[in-house]
């Protein structure tokens with residue numbers, strides 16, 4: 022006779038609280054275009070975008086590397102929503118076309134049935150705003166999450182004022198809330214040049230551009246515009262250190278000895294396609310150096326549009342360029358240069374695979390390192406993450422995941438990509454417990470909840486097994502025990 | 505004596521380490537990397553008063569850092585707090601049951617609980633304080649066993665799935681794996697969910713059903729005086745960094761093939777875990793959840809471990825821990841070592857963990873319990 026297990030998940034996961042023909046995640050140009058097109062075709066469309074993100078998330082460099090350089094205006098969520106609507110007229114076009122637009126709404130997971138998971142009533146995307154989380158069903162899912170900042174550390178990068186190009190663009194163009202006055206740019210490919218020009222146009226003082234290679238890397242046209250704006254480009258040089266005070270960066274010192282006054286250093290070496298949702302749902306990814314790194318591969322159920330599908334291929338090898346920067350920053354760094362800001366992991370501790378400072382480091386531990394670990398097989402970034410805690414913090418590895426992968430490749434003497442990136446996990450945005458919580462969970466979930474498997478015999482004290490006391494314990498506590 | 509251990513989880517690694525300490529020449533084979541399955545994905549709890557290995561577990565944990573030479577983050581004792589009357593009744597029953605066995609558990613009233621657990625709230629009705637048990641960091645502990653084993657000259661071959669065995673004269677004489685053939689005088693099978701499939705190749709039936717279980721973790725909270733706080737249908741711990749790592753609730757029965765789990769996805773259950781954690785620790789309810797994960801656990805029909813030496817082939821020891829294997833690992837390894845070297849467990853009676861209890865179990869035992877994957 023087939024009985025059912027009351028403590029198994031079967032039938033307990035809820036149906037989504039809303040359903041649309043098309044759900045689009047990300048209201049950048051590609052997401053907006055996809056949403057408008059679908060609405061015009063008569064579909065019910067939800068377009069969700071996480072901006073404006075809550076101040077606390079911004080302070081943790083989620084989802085972009087804001088580096089603490091946002092004005093206090095960003096703390097006023099309602100005003101920010103207005104500002105974003107004004108900055109992006111296409112949002113209104115979308116609404117007029119019938120798209121339901123939800124700003125300040127982050128997608129934190131996509132769930133679907135597949136290997137080892139058959140309990141979902143249907144495919145859903147998890148959404149959250151500043152007050153609640155919910156699940157949404159869809160016929161078609163379009164992911165247009167864009168690209169996020171690539172950070173590579175150097176001495177002093179772990180202070181306010183060091184930020185990323187995508188964050189700066191966002192603050193300048195959508196939030197109108199950049200707090201810096203004078204910015205030095207790192208990198209000279211199109212991203213850096215475009216961001217520097219945008220800053221210049223918005224009245225920000227651009228202190229210069231630093232390029233590790235011997236010539237500017239961006240298109241001739243952009244380089245021309247940079248010259249026209251009288252922005253100096255320092256080629257064959259790197260930022261060796263950022264010095265600062267209580268408010269963060271005050272100046273940068275280049276390897277050549279040149280000192281440049283600035284309150285902001287913008288890492289504009291590259292951006293990486295935002296594939297968190299795909300990766301966290303177990304989707305396949307592939308490395309394409311020409312398109313910005315790891316990008317979605319063979320994922321028929323979901324459409325990826327815009328930068329998250331891969332940067333436009335202009336024949337530029339982004340990965341080779343980043344690796345050159347990583348190597349140069351490595352050379353100017355010290356053993357105590359921080360790699361993971363959240364967990365304060367230094368380069369030496371990462372390469373030494375050493376535990377955090379609150380744990381003892383006996384001799385045997387000190388004798389271990391990445392090198393000894395490599396004797397056991399290829400480096401596994403998740404294993405190294407668990408041992409060193411690099412990437413385990415509240416920014417969810419946004420600031421260090423990529424540079425850790427690059428450092429491991431450099432240390433192991435292997436090409437980037439032979440060592441995979443540490444995986445992303447749901448929720449792919451940090452979300453407070455009381456917001457993520459399902460406060461409306463069903464009776465089945467509550468009734469069937471057990472701390473562990475609910476197997477009553479599992480917890481019977483050994484001496485009582487096979488005695489009358491066994492039944493008595495089972496009746497009193499069932500499977501409910503603590504581990 | 506040459507011993508091959510199949511499985512680089514805590515059970516296999518602890519066994520290997522104990523065997524190496526006794527002078528055996530040990531090789532551990534794992535299909536991927538050490539601790540990648542349940543051993544690196546669990547709650548870290550180590551308070552298994554129901555087990556015959558309990559006293560050995562309790563004796564060993566406080567010494568493990570020193571014995572292994574690497575930090576495990578072991579922390580002593582546990583507190584369990586209730587937010588419903590039903591929970592409180594159950595916890596008090598458990599307290600009594602332990603006190604009857606001579607394992608001290610103190611009852612806490614609401615005030616005492618709130619004082620002992622600073623993140624608890626007004627909704628806390630009371631609880632109990634185990635003056636034993638504790639928790640450790642699963643990933644660090646697994647790696648510590650592995651490194652300690654290597655320090656004793658033991659070998660670990662990762663990325664080396666075992667595909668079969670060579671027997672001769674009633675013994676296993678070699679193990680076939682992706683890294684080739686490994687000769688042995690004794691074999692230990694501690695392969696988690698695949699234990700049954702591997703033992704079947706030796707003609708031994710080990711009834712097991714596997715399921716997926718989920719956990720979540722928050723950003724660091726202010727440190728509580730005691731990190732091992734459970735309750736409200738959750739198990740877990742505050743890590744030494746301050747993160748709250750908790751699991752509990754419904755599991756999903758799955759089919760696991762010879763290659764092991766093909767995926768370890770989480771589900772929207774994350775939200776139900778978040779809710780219970782917010783209720784357990786109202787003062788931490790504003791903290792961000794930053795990750796979730798799942799692991800696969802194998803269970804025997806009664807949910808109790810099997811630790812046993814076979815009669816045919818007679819040089820094989822099997823250890824499958826049914827969901828309580830992390831905490832017991834210092835002791836389960838000792839028991840396995842004893843079975844391999846002495847032929848019996850020297851420090852306690854484990855007769856009721858033998859495989860013979862399932863002799864004659866119906867082929868439909870999973871159906872009878874409803875322990876089947878969703879179709």
Ligand SMILES: Cc1cc2nc3c(=O)[nH]c(=O)nc-3n(C[C@H](O)[C@H](O)[C@H](O)COP(=O)(O)OP(=O)(O)OC[C@H]3O[C@@H](n4cnc5c(N)ncnc54)[C@H](O)[C@@H]3O)c2cc1C
Pocket residue numbers: 504510511512513514515516517533534535536537538539540541542543544545546547548549550664665666667694695696697698699702717718719739751762764798799800801823824825826827828829830831832
């Ligand atoms: C979410 C979760 C929470 C838990 N919480 C707790 C807790 O708080 N306290 C507690 O005590 N326990 C807990 N457990 C249970 C505990 O994790 C397991 O009981 C324990 O880790 C089992 O260890 P193991 O070494 O026996 O098996 P596993 O960890 O499953 O290791 C088996 C190993 O064998 C390898 N293997 C399998 N087949 C082959 C093959 N053919 N060839 C080579 N290698 C192979 C696998 O790769 C794997 O590394 C929890 C488990 C989960 C998933």
